[in-house]
Amino acid sequence: MAGSVFGTIFRIMTWGESHGKGVGVTIDGCPAGLSLCEEDIQQYLDRRKPGQSRFTTARQEGDQAELLSGVFEGKTTGTPIALIVRNQDHRSKDYKAIKDVYRPGHADYCYDAKYGLRDYRGGGRSSARETIGRVAAGAVAHKLLSHYGIQVDAYTKSIGEISVDPESFDLAKRDTNHLYMPDEEAAKRAAAFLDQMIREQDSAGGVVECLIRGVPAGIGEPVFDKLDASLARAVMSIGAVKGFEIGDGFAAARSRGSANNDEFFAASDGTIQKHTNHSGGILGGISDGGDIIFRAAFKPTPSISRPQQTANRNRENVEIAIRGRHDPVVVPRAVVVVEAMAALTVADHLLMAGAAKIGRPANRPAL
Amino acid sequence: MAGSVFGTIFRIMTWGESHGKGVGVTIDGCPAGLSLCEEDIQQYLDRRKPGQSRFTTARQEGDQAELLSGVFEGKTTGTPIALIVRNQDHRSKDYKAIKDVYRPGHADYCYDAKYGLRDYRGGGRSSARETIGRVAAGAVAHKLLSHYGIQVDAYTKSIGEISVDPESFDLAKRDTNHLYMPDEEAAKRAAAFLDQMIREQDSAGGVVECLIRGVPAGIGEPVFDKLDASLARAVMSIGAVKGFEIGDGFAAARSRGSANNDEFFAASDGTIQKHTNHSGGILGGISDGGDIIFRAAFKPTPSISRPQQTANRNRENVEIAIRGRHDPVVVPRAVVVVEAMAALTVADHLLMAGAAKIGRPANRPAL
């Protein structure tokens, strides 16, 4: 197993470390006939690229995706789509100092305990660079979903204590600021807060919210493979995520049934709709036709330059001050990663849903 | 797929509906040599049984588990362990009235959209009765984990706005009250609140917290099968759960790196430990040797007897008042279900972890 495979029908395997030759992903199970080119993938990778603002690491990476297989004459062929991004800028020397030291808040000690050794260069496999494979595969999932009229959009909901004001929320404003907040005023205050964090050699956390529109009712499997359970697993698998909630989430635990239930109504066009959306678009693990909306809590970046106490491989207590290039907050660059995981999850469930009931033969080719 | 399978090595499949002949589970992959009897399972089923207090449905079910296979001379044989609980008390007539009506907050409409038909008796497969299979399999997982020194305990953290007081927290007090709160004073206030809910024909939500002790460092797979991602999926797959968080969870999003990082130290016994546990026992998806602690948010019971507006299969807008037997809160009976899902998840990861590094041959029998 070893954890680098995701999905049942639309299935991906990612690979690569922070300071190895590159990172990549292979997708098996993308349906044939979808238009796809490198640019479709590159536009998503560009959104997670480092070096875009003073709040993201200065590491210079082109992060150019090369499409190696699975596309012929501009269309997917139904066979595996391999994507690779070569690493360009690896200053491994930065990491020699922490070779034997367990950085607080990082997985260094856990990897050592699990594997008996670890690639100490930039976190190795546990580096945020691992998410390039997710984003590249997610781009293909987005393309597939858009064919079926489904749109996935994530954005920064809050950084530290500074949240988007629901009154000012405007998704169209998300890309006007480096923090990907759909509220320009909140973005300015968050930027000031992050400048303070940098001065204080500290870091901040935040919340990403994700909106999925266009999912028809009936997607998701009962019991263990509920659509929201799958989304939770997908999003919690992103490094630094410590919480997940859908619809009203933890607030629902303090609510009452009469307030939390969404009443249905038959609309004039013959569809079943809901007056409210406390459920976040999923009931009993299956989409209810409403917008799907969920949130992910990200912890503060563990790499901070102020001194910390810790231990090393030799069981000695030592002090560490982490040098190198680190974002004071991971949230802005994680937005596109959350989108990717949501898109991969919904794409996989959408393809699975075709087998839910009998009807015309599943695949009686017209040939 | 269809969602009723959980786990990779320690793998279960559950089955059964609220008003069918029974519910059950089969476990494939439980290691041979574990002592197991029906009583090991029954004690967990008894904790989720209805009819234990005025806050749980009056439905009378013996819920007696029958062990059908996989155990010989008191020990597991390594082959599938099948467990069945017969349904006894099914008053299907209760549900005729809602046969064609989509209950707010329930999955009725979603099942219809997905399958083109549904078992309308008590929610069918989406009934909370489905959790019997989880609890029965979880009991076996608990037995396996205890062999390795691992203990899983969940409890009610809050009901509505009433929370356990951290100062009064005493796990030993959990089973002294029907709400499974480890704080007798909070339990009394919560009981009063629930009485009010019953009077107001309404319902409440709440939070379950789970503590897992004894997990060695190094359990969990990187990237997509992180231990916390697996726990999130497992717990979010329980009906009515709307949120999951580990360690400091959503509060971590408002914290700072300097406060949120847990500093390591080398203890005098040669082990690596942490001064604090903001991480909740997992870093980078792999256990760090500390206690694992997570919370799940449950929404209020959607079945309330006060009238609600909704729609039916014929696309007519109708009013519904749900009769029958319903808990004003699902949390107390869900405690043992959360424990079960946690135990199943950790057991599966523990067995997987044996393949992480080379060493002595994985299975060189002594015979």
Place this chain on the structure above:
Amino acid sequence: MAGSVFGTIFRIMTWGESHGKGVGVTIDGCPAGLSLCEEDIQQYLDRRKPGQSRFTTARQEGDQAELLSGVFEGKTTGTPIALIVRNQDHRSKDYKAIKDVYRPGHADYCYDAKYGLRDYRGGGRSSARETIGRVAAGAVAHKLLSHYGIQVDAYTKSIGEISVDPESFDLAKRDTNHLYMPDEEAAKRAAAFLDQMIREQDSAGGVVECLIRGVPAGIGEPVFDKLDASLARAVMSIGAVKGFEIGDGFAAARSRGSANNDEFFAASDGTIQKHTNHSGGILGGISDGGDIIFRAAFKPTPSISRPQQTANRNRENVEIAIRGRHDPVVVPRAVVVVEAMAALTVADHLLMAGAAKIGRPANRPAL
């Protein structure tokens, strides 16, 4: 894992031992809307039942299937279908004598080596009784396939050296004799041969052939999940099977390309067809629209009453003469098991095939 799960979308888990409380299977992923009743399953179980002729064990088992879940008002609901068959006639005392002895040709020693213990009563999980779960699930798969115009038929091709004469082959004659041979003359000679085997306290092997009609072109996945590879795994997983071949099979290895290639032609109805069928209906792992035809080689029943040399758990060399009820050949009762495994395999691939190319949304419910 532990091996008792089969399939990806149409997924089953079987359980049960020869002398436990019963055997059974749960099916997860059968599409909703299929008509199904116990009689659909019973008719297949009756074909594998013991005690039907002097060549099958005299063990008296009703082998009545009970349908426990997943069907409502005569239709599958899309949720798990649980089936159980209680064991009735277990004379465990028959097996005390071989409790510590490793029977030649059986898995006794292998189970002991793997698990450190074994259920010695009648082979436990390795008993042919395990196939009841396969046949019961296979019956559901047959029902699903027939909805799509697919028919699976197996028959005895040979017993020992006695084969069906291709000139006399008549599938309609298969059920006229207890050996399930579609050639009455061959069946008579095989019966005489088996009488001889009984007299000589010996046993025979044989070959089962399976014909699958109506599979459209395009079913099967490339590379590792080829339809023929999946069939091979499915059929080789039946106890006592030692070989599998499709189309011309091993004879193809002695043929030439010019003779072995099936030439295509465009038929007057616009379909692509083949003049011959050396391929056995599958090319590159994907169905080519022709009949699928494969064969399975069964070894002679290992339980024979003549004395054999062997060893026991205490590492002593001993002599054994197996008492009890044993068929002189397993082939006739295995015919329906081969059919079941073929049906399960094709059903799973058929459901998977719906995701091969983009088109109308996979599941845009009409509701």
Place this chain on the structure above:
Amino acid sequence: MAGSVFGTIFRIMTWGESHGKGVGVTIDGCPAGLSLCEEDIQQYLDRRKPGQSRFTTARQEGDQAELLSGVFEGKTTGTPIALIVRNQDHRSKDYKAIKDVYRPGHADYCYDAKYGLRDYRGGGRSSARETIGRVAAGAVAHKLLSHYGIQVDAYTKSIGEISVDPESFDLAKRDTNHLYMPDEEAAKRAAAFLDQMIREQDSAGGVVECLIRGVPAGIGEPVFDKLDASLARAVMSIGAVKGFEIGDGFAAARSRGSANNDEFFAASDGTIQKHTNHSGGILGGISDGGDIIFRAAFKPTPSISRPQQTANRNRENVEIAIRGRHDPVVVPRAVVVVEAMAALTVADHLLMAGAAKIGRPANRPAL
């Protein structure tokens, strides 16, 4: 799904087409701590490389493997191992002529029926070039198995009617001839036969045999994941394989129990052994400690230059004469592919076997 994933714990995903940018494989689940370098992989790739004799296609490919991830300081880290081989020599123009024509014996028509389009250049994904990923991953599996004392060796058993003489069998002679036959005299006769096939614009099939030594008793899962069933699926998934048999295989179907049973004995060293090996080293799906031995039947190369009748995409009947570079027999180059699939299968089962029984904690790190 889509078929390009193999294995449960030691899991691989392959990708790539004949005339795309390259082919490759990623391995997830290789235990940490194994010494590994590119040369370990290259030596196996060199054995399947084209252009080595007059019986293999003249296509010139360096087939140099590049190791992209998962190895640090010469050891596997437990994270995914990505391997890529760039395609160098693609004369796509060779294939324009057959763009719309369905070649007899190839999967052209089946891919079109399944996907609605196909990469017609050299068979695309269905090309034998796809096996590079298998061989590269197999090389890592071989390295892992050798750590546990397990050795996998395949060889050409027959080409057309010409078989290795059991009297002359000498595994050490296998690599002395381009046909990989462990009998130099048979190799000479086979070479003459293949020259004849080339003159006659025809092709031949053959049989590959594989010997696996050193597998301890107890490896393999019961019921559906029997070790021999897994091997059958693995080997039947290689293009052109039409049959699989283990031990005495189809001959066992004509044998008797008294002759086919392998009697056990307790050896003086306290181990349980068998006097004979009709079983081929597996009983009840679980290794019995003896050598595992199986055979695979390969059909004749379907690409022959003599004219054949067929149909095209436009439903026209046409004649085709296949130009380009094609082996008169695939068997010699397939030997290393069979070895790879066997090694991958045994490695995965070996890692799985560690979870069969309880004992010391599966992973209690010494840290």
